[in-house]
Amino acid sequence: xxxxxxxxxxxxxxxxxxxxxxxxxxxxxxxxxxxxxxxxxxxxxxxxxxxxxxxxxxxxxxxxxxxxxxxxxxxxxxxxxxxxxxxxxxxxxxxxxxxxxxxxxxxxxxxxxxxxxxxxxxxxxxxxxxxxxxxxxxxxxxxxxxxxxxxxxxxxxxxxxxxxxxxxxxxxxxxxxxxxxxxxxxxxxxxxxxxxxxxxxxxxxxxxxxxxxxxxxxxxxxxxxxxxxxxxxxxxxxxxxxxxxxxxxxxxxxxxxxxxxxxxxxxxxxxxxxx
Numbered sequence: 001x002x003x004x005x006x007x008x009x010x011x012x013x014x015x016x017x018x019x020x021x022x023x024x025x026x027x028x029x030x031x032x033x034x035x036x037x038x039x040x041x042x043x044x045x046x047x048x049x050x051x052x053x054x055x056x057x058x059x060x061x062x063x064x065x066x067x068x069x070x071x072x073x074x075x076x077x078x079x080x081x082x083x084x085x086x087x088x089x090x091x092x093x094x095x096x097x098x099x100x101x102x103x104x105x106x107x108x109x110x111x112x113x114x115x116x117x118x119x120x121x122x123x124x125x126x127x128x129x130x131x132x133x134x135x136x137x138x139x140x141x142x143x144x145x146x147x148x149x150x151x152x153x154x155x156x157x158x159x160x161x162x163x164x165x166x167x168x169x170x171x172x173x174x175x176x177x178x179x180x181x182x183x184x185x186x187x188x189x190x191x192x193x194x195x196x197x198x199x200x201x202x203x204x205x206x207x208x209x210x211x212x213x214x215x216x217x218x219x220x221x222x223x224x225x226x227x228x229x230x231x232x233x234x235x236x237x238x239x240x241x242x243x244x245x246x247x248x249x250x251x252x253x254x255x256x257x258x259x260x261x262x263x264x265x266x267x268x269x270x271x272x273x274x275x
Contacts, residue, residue, distance in 0.1 A: 029054060030062045037063075037072050038087070042080035100224070100233055101133045103266040107259045108135040108235065114255055117239035118143045120219075122151070122158040124232055127178040129159040143217055143238040154180050154194055155187050157209035157221030158234030161260075163194075164201035165223050165231040165272060171198065187212045206253040211241065218244040220252040222260035225269040232269075235260045 029052070036051045037043060043051075049059040063081055066072040070086035101121060108119035112135045120143075121133040131149045153159035153174055163171050175191055182189040188197055201207040209219035221236030237256055238244070244252070264271050 026062070029058065030066060033059060033062045034066060034071060034083075034087070037081055038083045040082075042075065042078065042082050044080055048081060100263070100267060104224075104235060104263045105133065105135070107263055107266075108133065111135075111235070111237055111255060111259045112137055115237045115252055117237040117244060117252075119259075120158070120221075120236045120238060122156070122234050122236070124153075124159075124162050124234075125150075127174065128152055129156050129162070129234070137239065139239070139243070143219070143240075151213060152178060152181065154178075154189075155183050155209070155213040157207050157219035157236045157238070158223075160194075160198065160201055160209065161207040161221045161223040161234045161236075162231040164198040164207065165225070168195075171195075183213050184211055184215050186210055204253065205257045208249060208253075209236075209238075216241055220244070220249060220256050222253075222257040224260050224267070225264045225271055227268050227270055229270040229272040233263075235263060 032052050033048060033054070036048055040047070040051075045056055045060055045063070048054075048063065049056045052059060054062075063072055063074070067074055067084070070084045070089075073082050073084045074080075075082065100123065104121050108121060111119040116137055116139065118137045119135045120131055122129040122131045128150045129152075131151070132147055134147070151159060153163050163174065166174075172191075175194070180189040180191065180194065181187070188194040197207075206220055206222040209217075209221070211217060217238060218241045219236050219238035221234050223231040224233040224235060226232045235256060237252060261271055263269075
């Protein structure tokens, strides 16, 4: 009886159904099964069939095919189906090719065209932001950051956008380690002032570097997140204050935030809920 029960959980009572006629339909069914198995923590055959709306015999045929390609695994002791190592290999291949700069470049180009200002991409390191890519505006006066340029978290738009989505104890550790050097009279060199600004950034989704690093330059930025909803990079537009005026911030902020959200999606990241 025990062996019979386990066979019923892992395999159909009989298995003699004809193969599906349509290959596309079969692929669609297989992908549905794969998604269901990935969400579960070990599923019986009847559970897989129920959740996909497929007959047990059809579900079993799909599962065994996926098992042959290591996409799912079958535990013969518990008679349960789980996600297989083959999916990890495919996922790893995606991770290898999801180069942030490549994915962000078209969005940066679009952002530059929409705003008329230089678009920047920066990634977080332990104590600073490193600029890795830039799409320059055609304007005669424009911001320029050579790839590899480093900027402190507290005195850059991207840096503050990243800090705003970090746990406050992590922010405090960054401040203790790197300090809050004043680069201009507008730099937020006080921890309390910086904290208030970070709260506002987290709430609205984008930051402003208001001449805090370079006099006469203003920047609007938003964070890019990885699959764990952790801020790992940021995208921004920057330009002279005569063009990037205070009045334009309400226009630029949502554009930059939208571009950052799209880059997050393209790299398989997760945007955290609004603060």
